[in-house]
Amino acid sequence: MASTADFKNGLCMEMNNDIWSIVEFQHVKPGKGAAFVRTKLKSLTTGKVLDKTFNAGEKITTARVERRPHQFLYADDLGYHFMDTTTFEQIPIEEKLIERADLMKEGQVVDILIHDETDTPLGVELPPFVELLITYTEPGIKGDTATNALKPATLETGATVMVPLFVDQDIVIKVDTRDGSYSERVK
Known part of the structure; x- marks a missing residue:
């Protein structure tokens, strides 16, 4: 209580x-x-x-809810498959329990919320920021940093985020998983 x-x-x-x-x-x-x-x-x-x-x-x-670290392995028609990083046990989780599933890449470690009494998964919590490679975007314009104009960019996971005009293809960026927005370029 x-x-x-x-x-x-x-x-x-x-x-x-x-x-x-x-x-x-x-x-x-x-x-x-x-x-x-x-x-x-x-x-x-x-x-x-x-x-x-x-x-x-x-x-x-x-309610007693534990956050256990799991590694994202792959996704198929049964759902998203994760492996416990301590016991190496694999569990599938439905897509509706994962918020911003389009920002997860294979091998990434996430926290799975598990109800302690029933030992059932309740959801997946991504880290606050993820680093992803831009696979396609329109060519950038050098020196165009003065305005706040944005353009769409497709990431390696298939997700699309809005990025500033100066960001080019084949650059790794940091994306905020809470709202799916561009944060910064990774050096």
Whole structure:
């Protein structure tokens, strides 16, 4: 058991026969009335996002969720296949449990969220940034760094991201996995 004072991003709780993770929260103390906590929750089983308000001090039931490192092996019609980096056990995971699956490349290590009591996978968490090679983009214009204009670029995984005009083909870039945006060139 925990209370709203224990809220932090990533905390997992059981509510309405589902497991929810806190995406963001805000403690609010209005000038008149009782304090409350405004939260944005994401279901780990369905991916549904819910806005919920809790009274300050309200008790919640926390869920034990482990993050275990796994290496991405390959994808086929059965799903995405991962190997546990400690036991070398392989598990398939459905694509709907993976957010931004188009940014994963073979051999990459990711964290798999596993419910501790039932030992079932709930989702896949990519690292905050990944380095990927640009396989195709229109030719860059030298010196065009003054504007914020963007162009599409296809990455080695097949994903498409918007990059600045000066970025060329066959360059490795860093991509933010949270929103799929270009971050910087890798030297």
